[in-house]
Amino acid sequence: DVQLEESGGGLVQPGGSLRLSCAASGFMFYSYSMNWVRQAPGKGLEWLSYISSGGHNQQYADSVKGRFTISRDNAGDSLYLQMNRLRDDDTGVYYCVRQSPFDSDEVLISDAFDVWGQGTLVTVSS
């Protein structure tokens, strides 16, 4: 089965740090770009960060740029999110997400998030 399993969430004080991990299984992890998406309590889905399959290209949402760092270990089939200078509004459920290219007649027609982990809860509070 294709699976993603997040870990590392918990309670942290404002200004603190936390490192999330995501273990992938059932697919060729090294072949896929990966992302982190979060959902704050009572809010919608928010894309946070992207990393290319080889790890050389990273992108961030403005809300986390300069504070969060995405990385991956293809030998260990793992994705990470280092979160520093955490704020109250970083509270939420964090999802590890696989990005797949969908094509038609070998032409890319969309990148979509086709595999999601169950999420890990991060609570930032004093």
Added chain:
Amino acid sequence: DIQMTQSPSSLSASVGDRVTITCRASQSISSFLNWYQKKPGKAPKLLIYAASSLHSGVPSRFSGSGSGTDFTLTISGLQPEDFATYYCQQSNSAPTFTFGPGTTVEIK
């Protein structure tokens, strides 16, 4: 940055109803538009990619249409398991992405 809007923000419907949700992009995104279903306590699920292509395993009562800036998700014959929140997502600016604010489908 591309902004996404959805309407309505919520709706009430009965089992068997036909439901339509609209998503609008702040600029043309061609057909780089995906739809997800989210239930409380569960991970989101991909329903539709490229505006109108049904993802593997998704029931055929779900359909999508549109291109450019205006898109719709239609559920033909609402089932009890379809009560959830639906999000559109643009992938035109990949590898950065934007979700819409969501539309909650509630039981009437």
